[in-house]
Amino acid sequence: MLSIPSRSGALPSTVPAISAGGNFDFAALRRREFARLDELGHCYLDYTGSALYGVSQVNAQAQLLAAGLFGNPHSESSTARASTAIIEQARAEVLRFLGVDETSHLVCFTANSSAALKLVAESYPFGADRPLLLSADNHNSINGVREYARRAGAAIRVLPLNAELELDDPESVIDAVATAGAGLLAFPAQSNFSGALHPLSLVRYARERGLQVMLDIAAFAPSHAVDLRVCPADFVALSFYKLFGYPTGLGALVMRRDVVPLLRRPWFAGGSVRYASVQADLHRLQDGAEGFEDGTPNFLGIAALAAGFGLLREVGMERLAAHVASLSVRLLDSLQSLRHANGAPLVLVYGPHDRTVRGGVVTFNLLDQQGAVVPYATVEVAARDAGISVRGGCFCNPGAAEAAFGQEPARLAQCLGRLADGFTPQRLADCSGRAVGAIRASLGLASNASDLDRLVDLLTRFAASS
């Protein structure tokens, strides 16, 4: 019998510990886990794109793989059981991270957040009596849910944004939609466009009116504690590379057990059925999470989760949130104080003015001396040349981008209709007369003040030379 390694996520004794307590040493953590950033002279500010993995995660995974024998979990061999044990430990670890356990929740492993959201989209019983309610601020992986709703004849309503990209009186739209006492509300806990933290109180508000709530925590969870006892969302989607960089290709749909009977899976696959018969034309899905996991799960990727969670636990989510929040304030202060020689502001920051409702994302455009937006792609190229990773564009979040850039709906529809197959961001900008993209700097575990200074220096030099 093979022994199954314990995957508690505790760091191996060879890894130097970093002082715990109130004053966590983030600089020491950066030297221990992310030394390659400074060795390579790179400034990484795209944590909402992906977190960076720590070196202890790489070592833990290398040791596990080198010493272990892991087979396809869909059998009864000892190698299969080793993989199954790893998967079950990982499910428990994910639930622990979210403040709940298997008595109330299921963890279904998926390829990423998009696949988790799609599992709900394709299985939720949308219909004339079950509408879909979406925030205008959503990643396209939630916007796409509307195609399933539309096909089922469900009404689709959008929660609008105000000028600071916060939800504008969402309760009244929920009240209007929830008259039938059923439907699905889907929104992100943190905007991947502006960093706006949307009110988690909406989860209870909507549920008390009979809606189910799908909460996208892909951008929120990497630097905030999430407690699903306090925030009882029915469906929660996340990607693990956004939490701790490795593994890629792995996410999860976390569901309340009491909502699972509502879902109707549209098909079955290897791994998700207890039985299927060709002659009898019958099948029965697996109970629980496995009924939602099509094909062979990413069992070696799942094996890497313990070390990632171990790293986050060592830091502590509250300390990480405070670290990211203080760096965000510093970056906002620096960017907003930049001026052209004529006194005109150099940077236009999008999103809430109230910094307590912003996560570690700062999205902005450079302005010229006359106040016109400098095309984001120019800044993106300059950042790349300076060894700085930021993201340019609309970040797969057209709703927040349209609100940020003041797109006018009729004009936008006309331009998109006219451009059709010839669409490029630049052509849309030319047609609509509005910006179509911005630069996003997003912060995380390894970020430090010199990363921010490097970005600010670049922008200052960029403005001086333009």
Ligand SMILES: Cc1ncc(COP(=O)(O)O)c(C=O)c1O
């Ligand atoms: C808020 C949010 N939701 C969903 C996604 C989609 O994540 P994935 O590409 O891992 O499926 C992202 C990715 O950036 C995101 O930021």
